[in-house]
Amino acid sequence: xxxxxxxxxxxxAVRISEVRHWTDRLFSFSVERPASFRFRSGEFIMLGxxxxxxxxxxRAYSIASPSWDEQLGFYSIKVPxxxxxxxxxxxxxxxxxxxxxxxxxxxxxxxxxPGKRIYMIATGTGIAPFASLIRDPELYEKYEQxxxxxxxxxxxxxxxxxxxxxxxxxxxxxxxSALKQLRYLPSTTREDSEITGRAxxxxxxxxxxxLLSVAPFSPEQDRVMICGSMAxxxxxxxxxxxxGLVEGANSQPGHYVVEKAFxx
Ligand code: A2P
Numbered sequence: 001x002x003x004x005x006x007x008x009x010x011x012x013a014v015r016i017s018e019v020r021h022w023t024d025r026l027f028s029f030s031v032e033r034p035a036s037f038r039f040r041s042g043e044f045i046m047l048g049x050x051x052x053x054x055x056x057x058x059r060a061y062s063i064a065s066p067s068w069d070e071q072l073g074f075y076s077i078k079v080p081x082x083x084x085x086x087x088x089x090x091x092x093x094x095x096x097x098x099x100x101x102x103x104x105x106x107x108x109x110x111x112x113x114p115g116k117r118i119y120m121i122a123t124g125t126g127i128a129p130f131a132s133l134i135r136d137p138e139l140y141e142k143y144e145q146x147x148x149x150x151x152x153x154x155x156x157x158x159x160x161x162x163x164x165x166x167x168x169x170x171x172x173x174x175x176x177s178a179l180k181q182l183r184y185l186p187s188t189t190r191e192d193s194e195i196t197g198r199a200x201x202x203x204x205x206x207x208x209x210x211l212l213s214v215a216p217f218s219p220e221q222d223r224v225m226i227c228g229s230m231a232x233x234x235x236x237x238x239x240x241x242x243x244g245l246v247e248g249a250n251s252q253p254g255h256y257v258v259e260k261a262f263x264x
Contacts (some may be wrong), residue, residue: 004050013096014047017071021164023156025078026125027089028064030071031099031117039103040110041067041106041136042129042225044259046100047074048084055096059084061262062128062227063103068173072099075128075160077263084124105129106257107225109142111248113255116221117145121236123198123228124152126261127161130227135168140178143223147183147212149229151199161186183212191215200235217243224256 006013018030039045041063048058065073078089107129112118118139120130127150128150139146150161165184168174178229187195187202195202195211202208209216217224219241222246226236237247240256248254 004052004054006050006098006205008090008096009057010050010096010098012098012100014072014099016091016093016095016097016133018073019091019093021089022160026053026076026157026160027078028073028075028160029091030065030079031074031097033070033072034099034101037072037101039063039067040108041132041139042107042109043105044129045103048098048205049087051083057084058098058100059262062105062107062132062259064128065133066132066173071093075125075131077125080261094228105259106249107227107259108250108257109135110255111250111257112223112225113248113253115223116143116227117147118143118223119217120148120225121228121232122148122150122226123199123232124157124261125236125263126227126229126232127164128227128261129259130225131161133225134182135171135174135243137173137175137178140174140181144181145183146181147185148251149185149187149199149202149208151187151189151197151232154188155193158186158193173212185211187207198232200232203239210248216246217245219244219246221253224254226256228261229263230260233260 014031044062046058245255
């Protein structure tokens, strides 16, 4: 064992309980949830490994599991020469990683003014916070309709989201009525699929609203949560503002909220 391996004795060590590789660019993993750890659906925490000098090398990761689960789930990109993910992608069940127990973030229901319909717009691993939120029963009490839009490069990269939505049907905590409130719209940009095109383009050209048979975004009834690459976030913010939506925060709820998906 090298000196920089995280062990059960390392500060804030948590044990890996599951690892799944979805594509050569994407993997997910779970850790055993520390007994006293609480978070709000949609929040992120800092996690990682020790670097070659024994110092914590941590990155922000959205918690992708529901707040009632015994495991804490995460969804990650593999960056070939990324300081953290090039090593994190090799973790195995039983290994330890570091997880700081301070959940934070703006992709929370508290940062939004109540509304009728909520859109969750993600690219790539930006679906992670929504994987937590869409399994939160409170979401379906607060909103009549929940629309999850996930844009990826190709169909293989949609697998995580597809399985997530599929397994919700077997979840006793998510009632049948909640499932009727949820619409899942996966789209691809570099391979043809049922819905081809970036979420931003589908909104700009109106295709999204015709697919859903609803009126375009309105500050009166629609709320938007955005999580993806910097470029997507910037474009989506611009679109939201064009429709008259105002950005929210924990301290001042608004019509939309945005957070950068983890990269690196
Ligand atoms: P595209 O294939 O046109 O670049 P990545 O895996 O590189 O993070 O990308 C995930 C998805 O996000 C891709 O489908 C990509 O589309 C899309 N994307 C990239 N930039 C934007 C943007 N500014 N607005 C909307 N979608 C974007």
